[in-house]
Amino acid sequence: MLKKFYITSIYLLLHNYRIDQYIYSRRLSVKRMHKSALILAIAPLIFTLGACGGDSGKTTNTVSNPGNTPGTQVTRNLWDTVKSRGKLICGVSGELPGFSFVGPDGKYSGLDVDVCRAVAAAVFDNPDAVEYRNLNAKERFTALQTGEVDILSRNTTWTLSRDTSQGLDFAPVVFYDGQGVMVRKNSGIKSLADLKNKAICVQTGTTTEQNLADQMRKRGITYKPVVFEDVNITFATYSEGRCDAITTDRSGLVSRRTTLLKPDDNVILDEVLSSEPLAPAVAKGDSKWSNAVKWVVYSLVKAEELGINSQNLAQFASSNDPDIKRFLGTEGNLGEGLGLTKDFTARVVKHVGNYGEVYDRNLGAKTKLNLARGQNQLWSKGGLLYSPPFR
Secondary structure, three states, X not given: OHHHHHHHHHHXXXXXXXXXXHHHHOOOOHHHOOHHHHHHHHHHHHHHHHHHOOOOOOEEEEOOOOOXXXXXXXXXXXXXXXXXXXXXXXEEOOEEOOOEEEOOXXXXXXXXXXXHHHHHHHHHOOOOOEEEEEOOOOOHHHHHXXXXXXEXXXXXXXXXXXXXXXXXXXXXXXXXXXXXXXXXXXXOOOOHHHHOOOEEEEEOOOHHHHHHHHHHHHHOOOOEEEEEOOHHHHHXXXXXXXXXXXXXXXXXXXXXHOOOOOHHHEEEOOOOOOOEEEOOEEEOOOHHHHHHHHHHHHHHHHHHHHOOOOOOHHXXXXXXXXXXXXXXXXXXXXXXXXXXXXXXXXXXXXXXXXXXXXXXXXXXXXXXXXXXXXXXXXXXXXXXXXXXXXX
């Protein structure tokens, strides 16, 4: 019976938690590992999974505690882990201007980066208490599942399968997008139909690859997919003329076009292949941490709804409006229910701004991208952004 339990546990671990990627990400060679060594390597993880049980809102970490045996398993939630560490570990792309990008000075910027900064501001009252980890599309989920990062803020589409089989808990959508196709202006390509038997560059490990296949299949258009794991190689291949077109989220195309040698020589087709709601995510199973991240994101939207920004925040401190008083924590204790301070929203607005400020700073008219807000406007202005009540 015990032997059957071990075999079943090992199978489930390999199937559901993709231990092959876990081992690869730590530069271990599976080929050199004997079967018995592999079982010994993952046995602690089996016991950890068993100890975690159901969705209790707790995660089990192995830590060394003074006065206890080193390596003793201690059950605690991720909130406590982040708080005691003193910083947030955030998974980003690091290669997508406007969303997450490393400048010449080594500093990160972008909408996805500001989400991380907002969480750090709420938790530590310090938006710079963040360590960023650059992750490619294929390794991002493994990094979240194995605890390498606390939050994934990496232009990631919220889908049903990722919400279930990938074990992710998504925070609110921070950018509503759709997949597009970019071609060279002199190519004569005006629509998807013109891409028949053409080579199309696409990154694997993304929804983009499947969306392209589905749309071309639906239209009965044959094409030649040129697939790469690395986004830089994908765009470099297109730039070198080895692909007739390239496809990804439209915002990604606008962003990456600015990095091409001759940006104006490239155009994005009018056709939109899919809906792509981009949202931050945390690992499933820790409701306390998930709720905190969720309401920090909502605070960015709600602040804009209320007309509160980083410049006029002080003016609202003495407001008699009950909605504003509850939101800023001058009345009630909503933040404490999340494990945060009463004024966590004020911290976010003070250090990062509201959603409108974040958007304008990274994607708006005064940036190279110059992306109109469109459906990323507040609901009251015809967009899709909406925050539940803070009460």
